[in-house]
Amino acid sequence: MQKPLIDYLPSRIWLMKSEPDVFSFFDLEKKMGQKEQWDGVRNYQARNFMQKEMKVGDKVLFYHSNANPSGIVGLAEVVEEAKPDFTALDPNSEYFDPKATKENPRWYAVTVGKPQKFPKFISLSEMREHEPLQNMLLLRKGQRLSILPVSLNEYSFILQLARFHK
DNA sequence: GCCAACGTTGGC
């Protein structure tokens, strides 16, 4: 019997996946103001995390998915609470959702900023090697959610692996 | 490119 996701809440630490070909950690670093709304999420569970659970100041482990290799590149932070994701209303956007309206935007997204690159990149395969990370939601078979809560112990361990001290 | 494991949609 696996622990349901909801048992990990409330969390103040999150792992957010992004495909680097679409939007990478380095894109965030280069972004004006070094912040970006996390738009394009079209999964209800991930949206609910952003809309209902994520608060300004929450820590974000920035994960590159579909990458060579996939893994955590650095730390970031929630800098603005969830607001409507207007890409859903834009017919020219690949994230357009015909069911979204101005009155009911349907999709919401937090804004992520304050990127801090890890001295050492943490690959997915490295995470699998470490006992203290074996219960990470990220490592669960079949877990595809793009936003996942992270426990404090997992977070501390990852910061050590990444040689990140602050 | 393959494909397992999910999530979503829509007919009934």
Added chain:
DNA sequence: GCCAACGTTGGC
């Protein structure tokens, strides 16, 4: 509400 068909995610 069930569930088959389809679409997506993301590691490999």
